[in-house]
Amino acid sequence: xxxxxxxxxVVREAARAAYGVELExxxxxxxxxxxxxxxxxxxxxxxxxxxxxxxREVAERLAEALDAPLVERVEIAGPGFINFWLTxxxxxxxxxxxxxxxxxxxxxxDSGEPVLLEFVSVNPTGPMTVAHGRHAxxxxxxxxxxxxxxxxxxxxxYFNDGGNQIRLLGESVAVRYAELHDREWSVSDxxxxxxxxxxxxxxxxxxxxxxxxxxxxDQNKALTEIQAFAVGWCMEDIKKTLGRARVVFDSYFNExxxxxSGAIEELLRDLREGGYVYESEGALWLASSKLGDDKDxxxxxxxxxxxxxxxxxxxxRDKWNRGYRTAVDVLGADHAxxxxxxxxxxAALGIPGEFxxxxxxxxxKLLRGGEQVKVSKRAGxxxxxxxxxxxxxxxxxxxxxxxxxxxxEMNFDLDxxxxxxxxxxxxxxxxxxxxxxxxxARAGINPGxxxxxxxxxxxxxxxxxxxxxxxxxxxxxxAAARREVHPIPTYLETLAARFHxxxxxxxxxxxxxxxxxxxxxxxxxxxxxxxxxxNLLGVxxxxxx
RNA sequence: GCGCCCGUAGCUCAACUGGAUAGAGCAGCGGACUUCUAAUCCGCAGGUUGCAGGUUCGAGUCCUGCCGGGCGCGCCA
Numbered sequence: 001x002x003x004x005x006x007x008x009x010v011v012r013e014a015a016r017a018a019y020g021v022e023l024e025x026x027x028x029x030x031x032x033x034x035x036x037x038x039x040x041x042x043x044x045x046x047x048x049x050x051x052x053x054x055x056r057e058v059a060e061r062l063a064e065a066l067d068a069p070l071v072e073r074v075e076i077a078g079p080g081f082i083n084f085w086l087t088x089x090x091x092x093x094x095x096x097x098x099x100x101x102x103x104x105x106x107x108x109x110d111s112g113e114p115v116l117l118e119f120v121s122v123n124p125t126g127p128m129t130v131a132h133g134r135h136a137x138x139x140x141x142x143x144x145x146x147x148x149x150x151x152x153x154x155x156x157x158y159f160n161d162g163g164n165q166i167r168l169l170g171e172s173v174a175v176r177y178a179e180l181h182d183r184e185w186s187v188s189d190x191x192x193x194x195x196x197x198x199x200x201x202x203x204x205x206x207x208x209x210x211x212x213x214x215x216x217x218d219q220n221k222a223l224t225e226i227q228a229f230a231v232g233w234c235m236e237d238i239k240k241t242l243g244r245a246r247v248v249f250d251s252y253f254n255e256x257x258x259x260x261s262g263a264i265e266e267l268l269r270d271l272r273e274g275g276y277v278y279e280s281e282g283a284l285w286l287a288s289s290k291l292g293d294d295k296d297x298x299x300x301x302x303x304x305x306x307x308x309x310x311x312x313x314x315x316x317r318d319k320w321n322r323g324y325r326t327a328v329d330v331l332g333a334d335h336a337x338x339x340x341x342x343x344x345x346x347a348a349l350g351i352p353g354e355f356x357x358x359x360x361x362x363x364x365k366l367l368r369g370g371e372q373v374k375v376s377k378r379a380g381x382x383x384x385x386x387x388x389x390x391x392x393x394x395x396x397x398x399x400x401x402x403x404x405x406x407x408x409e410m411n412f413d414l415d416x417x418x419x420x421x422x423x424x425x426x427x428x429x430x431x432x433x434x435x436x437x438x439x440x441a442r443a444g445i446n447p448g449x450x451x452x453x454x455x456x457x458x459x460x461x462x463x464x465x466x467x468x469x470x471x472x473x474x475x476x477x478x479a480a481a482r483r484e485v486h487p488i489p490t491y492l493e494t495l496a497a498r499f500h501x502x503x504x505x506x507x508x509x510x511x512x513x514x515x516x517x518x519x520x521x522x523x524x525x526x527x528x529x530x531x532x533x534x535n536l537l538g539v540x541x542x543x544x545x
Numbered sequence: 546g547c548g549c550c551c552g553u554a555g556c557u558c559a560a561c562u563g564g565a566u567a568g569a570g571c572a573g574c575g576g577a578c579u580u581c582u583a584a585u586c587c588g589c590a591g592g593u594u595g596c597a598g599g600u601u602c603g604a605g606u607c608c609u610g611c612c613g614g615g616c617g618c619g620c621c622a
Contacts, residue, residue, distance in 0.1 A: 029561060032568080042564060045602065055602065078565050079602055123622090165622085283620055294548075294618070301620040308622045336549060336617045360550080363615080404558055407550070409615065411557085420557095422584085425570060431584050439581050471561085478561065490559055493569070504577095504586045523581095545584065 002474060003070075003094070004028040007039055007084055010068040015043070018065040019051060030467065034460070037075065037083030038467055044080040055080025091463070092455040092518075094470050098525045099450065106473045106532055108150035108480075115151045116319050117143050119330035120242070120249075121158040124234035125169045127198055128241045129375070130412055131332075131364040133385035137401035137538070138361060139330045140247040141485040144536045149480030154324075155248070158315065160255040161231045168192060169234070170227030174219075176203035177226060181212045185219070196380035202233045241386050245394055246538040258314045264306065267314040267349075268299065276348035288344035292353070297341055313345035320351050328483065333360045359483050361406045367413040383414050392421040395539045399426035402485040402537055425493055429530065430542055432496040436527040437543040439508050440520075447524035453517040461502040462522060468498045472529050476536070485537070492533045499526050 001009075008026040015023045023043060031040045044059035051058050059076040066074060070090035075083045098105045119139025122132050143153045160166070171187045172194040178185035180203060187193065206229050214222040242249070258264050268284070271277045276287050277299065284300035286309065299310045319327045331338060339358040347353060366373045366383060375382045388397050391414070400417065403425070404410065440447050458466060472491070479487045508519040531541040 027564090029564085031565075032560085033565070036565065040564085042603095045564080048602075081565070160622085163622090281620085285620095298620045303620085305620090307620065312622090333550075333616055335622085338617090338622090360616090362550085365615095408558080409551075420571080423571065427584055428570085431582080435582060435585085442581050474561075482562080486559080487561080490569085491561095493559090497569080500585055501587095503581080507581065509581050545582075 003039060003086065003090075003470065004474065006070060007041065007068070010066060010071070011041055011043055011062065011082075013067065014062045014065040015047075017067075018061045021047075021050075023047065030471065031081075031083065034464065036077060036081070038086045038463075039084045040081050041084075042081060044076075044082060048080065088458055089455050091458065091466050091470075092453070095466060095521060095525050098469060098528065099521060102448070102528050103532055103535075105528060106476045107148050108473070108477060110152070111150040113152060113326065114324050115146060115153045115326045115328060116156055116322070116324040117146070117153050117328045117330070118156045118158055120247075122238065123160050123165055124231045124238060125165050126194065126196055126234060127237055128385040129382045130366065130385055130388050130414070131375070133245070133388060133397065134364055134401045134406075134410065135330055135332075135361055136242060136245055136247045136385070137398045138359075138406050138485055140245075141398075141402050141488070141537050142328075142330070142359075142480075142483060144538070145476060145485060145488065146480045148476050148532075148536060151480065154250045156251050156253055157249045158253045158255065159235075161235075162256055166227060166231060167223075169194060169230050170223050172199045173202045173206065173230045174223055174226050176200050177206055178215060180204065180207050181215055183215050192378070194378050194380070196382075198237075202230050205233060206230075241384075241389070244389055245385070245398065253315070255311050255315070258311050258318070263314045263318060264310050267310065267317060271299075271345075271348055274348055286345060286348070288341060291344035291347040293340045293344040297344075309341060309345065312342055313349075316342055316346055316356060317349055317351065320346070320355060325355065326357060327355055328357045328359060330359050330361060333362050336360060357483065359406065362409040364410045364412045367411055367416075383412075388414065388417065391418045392424075395426055395430070396421045396424045398538050399489060400424060403489045405484065405486045425489070426539060427545070429489075429492045429496045429534065430540070431545055432499045433527060433530045433534070433541045434543060434545040435503060436499070436523045436530075439523055440527075443509055443520065445520070447520075447527055450521055450524055451517050453521050454514050456514060456518055459502075459506055461498070461505050462519075465495075465498040465502045465522060465526065468495050469525050469529050472533070488533055488536050492530065495526070495529065495533070499530075 005028075007028045011026050011028070012023050015021050025046075026041060026043050027046070028039055028041045031037060044062060045055045048055040048058055056076055056079070059080045059082050063074045063076060063082055070086055072085045072087040074085070077083050101107075117139065119142075120128075120132060120135050122128065128136070139155070143155050146153050171185075175185045175187060175190075175193060176199050206226060210225075210229070214225060268277070271286065276291070278285055278287060282302040283298045285296045286299050288297050289295050297309055298307050300306055316327060335358070339356060343353045343356055346355065366375050373381060392400070436447075475487055475491045479485065502522070506519065508516065508523060510516050510519070534541045
C-alpha cells in the first residue's frame with residue numbers, strides 16, 4: 001500500500017475517533033515545498049463546513065486523534081493543511097520493498113481486464129512520416145504504461161490493403177515501372193499519382209525481381225500484381241521502421257477479413273433487425289442521430305458500396321466479440337467526428353459507449369527553418385520517420401515525441417530537432433543512470449547484491465530523492481488511467497534532478513560502512529526506477545555514456 | 546454558424562484533474578572539477594497563466610461571456 005493510502009487510512013480513523021464521522025474522500029498529496037512535509041492533506045479544509053468548525057480547529061483535533069507509527073510528526077499549517085513527516089524507518093522499509101521488486105516496482109496488480117489498443121493503423125501506401133512517428137511512440141509507450149499498471153494490453157494495427165488509395169499506389173508504381181523499360185502506362189488521372197521517391201524504389205525492386213513481363217500483358221491483370229507487390233513492399237517498410245523504433249504489434253488486422261468473414265453482412269442484418277437503419281435517396285442510413293450522434297450517417301452508398309462506417313463498426317464489434325471490454329483507439333485529431341459515429345453504431349448493437357476510448361493526437365506541424373511546410377504524401381513533400389531516426393537516433397526521437405502531451409499541437413522542425421538533439425533532456429535522465437552504474441563499477445559490486453542495511457538519518461537530498469522514488473507507482477497508475485504518456489518523462493526528469501543533486505552533495509563511497517551501504521541502496525533504487533521508467537518509453541538505460 | 550480541443554517565462558513544455566510562494570530545460574548573465582562521469586551542480590534575471598466577470602477558505606485548473614489559434618460538421622477515410 002502506498003504512503004498516500006496509508007495516511008488516508010489513519011486520517012479516516014482519526015475522523016472516526018474524533019468526530020464519529022466516516023470521511024468519503026481523503027486527498028493526500030506530496031507538497032511542492034519541503035517545508036510543508038513529506039505528505040499533506042486538505043481534509044480539514046474540505047470538511048470544515050460539515051463539521052461546523054473552522055478548518056484549523058478541525059485539523060488540530062484530527063492531528064490529536066492521529067494514531068500512526070509511520071508518522072514522526074505532524075504540523076497544522078496555512079489555512080488548515082495537515083502536514084506529515086514520516087519516520088526514517090517507514091521510508092527505508094519502502095526502499096527495501098522497491099529494491100526487492102526491482103524491475104517490477106511500479107507494476108500494479110493484474111486487473112485481468114483485457115484491453116485492445118489500436119494505433120498507427122496507417123494504410124500501406126508509403127513510408128511512415130514524422131507524424132506517424134508520434135502515433136507510434138505514443139501508442140507503444142501507452143501500451144507499456146497500461147501494462148505496467150496491470151492492464152492486459154493487446155496492440156493491434158488495423159489496415160486496409162484495398163480501395164482507391166491502394167489502386168492509386170499500384171498505378172503510380174506501374175507508371176514508373178513502365179518508364180524503367182522505356183514504355184508508357186496510361187492512367188485515368190496522372191495528376192493524382194503519388195510522386196515520392198519511394199515509388200521509383202518499389203518500381204525498381206519490382207522490375208529486378210519480376211522482369212518486364214508485366215508490360216506485355218493485360219493492364220488490369222498486371223496492375224493487380226504490381227499493386228500486391230507495392231502493398232507488400234510498403235507494409236514491409238513500415239514494419240521495418242516500427243521495429244527500429246522498438247514498436248511491436250501483437251496483431252495486424254486486415255479490413256478485408258471483415259468482408260471475407262461475412263462480418264459486415266451480419267452487421268447490416270443485425271442493424272436492420274434492430275430497426276436502426278432505413279433507406280432513403282437510394283442509400284442505406286444508420287439512424288445515428290437517435291444514438292448520440294449529430295446526424296444520421298450513410299452505411300451503404302447509392303452505388304451499393306460501403307462507406308467506412310460499415311467496416312469500422314463491424315471491426316469494433318469484432319473487438320467486443322473477442323472479449324475486450326475496453327478498446328482504446330489512437331487517432332489523428334482530424335478524426336474528431338469519428339467517436340460519436342462509431343459509438344452510435346455500437347449502441348445499436350447493445351455495446352456501451354464506454355467501451356470505446358478514443359485518444360486524439362494533435363497534428364504535427366512541419367516546419368523548416370521556422371517556415372511551415374505543406375505536407376503531402378502525394379506530392380512527396382514529407383519527412384519520413386526513418387529520416388528522423390537516422391538523424392537523431394531512436395532514444396532522442398522517442399523521448400522527444402512523448403515529452404509533451406499528445407493533446408498539444410507539435411511544431412516539428414527537422415533542422416532544429418537535429419541541431420538540438422544533443423541537448424535533449426533524455427540524456428539528462430540517461431546520464432543519471434550511467435553515473436550510478438559507474439559508482440557500482442567503482443565499488444566493484446552489483447546493484448542486486450547489496451548488504452543488509454541499517455536505517456539511518458536521511459540528509460535533505462536523500463530524503464527528497466527517496467520520496468521521489470516512492471512516487472513512481474502512483475505516477476504510472478495515473479498516467480495509465482488518464483491515457484497520458486508525458487507524465488513519465490516529467491517524472492523521470494525530476495527524479496534525475498533529485499539524484500544529481502544528491503550526488504553533488506553526498507559522496508556515496510565513503511569509509512563509514514553503514515552510511516555507504518545506505519547510499520548504495522539509494523543508488524540501486526534510483527537506478528532501478530530510472531531503468532523502469534525509461535523502459536516504459538522504449539528508451540535505453542545505458543551503463544556508460 | 547454549430548460542436549470539440551488549445552492559449553502558462555523570449556522559445557519548447559510541466560504543474561499529482563481545486564491547494565500553500567505557478568516550476569523545468571533551452572537561450573542570457575555569474576560562480577563550482579587534484580575527490581564515485583562537469584552530458585553535472587549552485588546562484589541571478591525572466592510571469593497580470595489571452596481578456597473580463599463568477600463560484601469558494603483557496604482557481605492556471607471549475608462556470609459564463611468575449612479575443613486569438615487548431616480540428617471537425619462528406620454517399621472521403
